[in-house]
Amino acid sequence: DAMVIQNPRYQVTQFGKPVTLSCSQTLNHNVMYWYQQKSSQAPKLLFHYYDKDFNNEADTPDNFQSRRPNTSFCFLDIRSPGLGDAAMYLCATSRVRNSYEQYFGPGTRLTVT
Amino acid sequence: DAKTTQPTSMDCAEGRAANLPCNHSTISGNEYVYWYRQIHSQGPQYIIHGLKNNETNEMASLIITEDRKSSTLILPHATLRDTAVYYCIVRAPNNAGNMLTFGGGTRLMVKP
Numbered sequence: 001d002a003m004v005i006q007n008p009r010y011q012v013t014q015f016g017k018p019v020t021l022s023c024s025q026t027l028n029h030n031v032m033y034w035y036q037q038k039s040s041q042a043p044k045l046l047f048h049y050y051d052k053d054f055n056n057e058a059d060t061p062d063n064f065q066s067r068r069p070n071t072s073f074c075f076l077d078i079r080s081p082g083l084g085d086a087a088m089y090l091c092a093t094s095r096v097r098n099s100y101e102q103y104f105g106p107g108t109r110l111t112v113t
Numbered sequence: 114d115a116k117t118t119q120p121t122s123m124d125c126a127e128g129r130a131a132n133l134p135c136n137h138s139t140i141s142g143n144e145y146v147y148w149y150r151q152i153h154s155q156g157p158q159y160i161i162h163g164l165k166n167n168e169t170n171e172m173a174s175l176i177i178t179e180d181r182k183s184s185t186l187i188l189p190h191a192t193l194r195d196t197a198v199y200y201c202i203v204r205a206p207n208n209a210g211n212m213l214t215f216g217g218g219t220r221l222m223v224k225p
Contacts, residue, residue, distance in 0.1 A: 004156070090156045101159050104158065107155070
């Protein structure tokens with residue numbers, strides 16, 4: 001039973017060409033997160049939504065934006081991808097805001113050419 | 114947040130117990146210990162968490178020392194599918210930053 005779904009699993013985009021990654025959840029959780037994980041590194045939080053309240057991490061570049069049109073869906077927009085943005089992008093959810101029991105999707109691996 | 118220290122890698126024989134240590138000597142009284150794992154090409158998976166008492170669930174056991182400065186995650190009968198990076202995370206549940214900060218983790222290799 002899929003709980004956190006990310007599409008596509010693999011995405012190729014060109015340098016500077018905007019790209020959108022999507023995440024959906026069937027858990028009805030209030031909080032959704034986006035993480036970036038570069039090769040051989042640990043995941044790093046970019047931002048999260050608590051319901052419709054957007055919370056950006058201090059060191060997340062302006063190039064990264066997010067939208068959450070409803071409870072089930074959350075999007076990661078990269079306005080002008082650079083070669084350094086190639087990474088695995090992980091979506092996660094949690095039931096409540098301060099929960100560290102997060103449920104992760106399988107990730108989208110982004111390649112920038 | 115309390116910093117955690119984990120060995121970079123460990124090996125374990127299939128069917129044997131895997132004991133993964135984590136040091137968190139600067140842990141505060143209200144900070145919990147969380148364990149996640151990440152199997153290759155998958156997202157991280159929550160395993161277990163605890164405050165001071167030992168905890169057990171269907172996946173693993175968590176043993177926290179009395180002074181709470183270290184803990185051990187135990188996989189009682191490791192299988193090949195348990196090969197993954199295991200992350201030990203210490204965090205206060207009401208921290209306004211709400212960040213789940215992953216450190217380097219331990220790469221566990223379960224061998225036949």
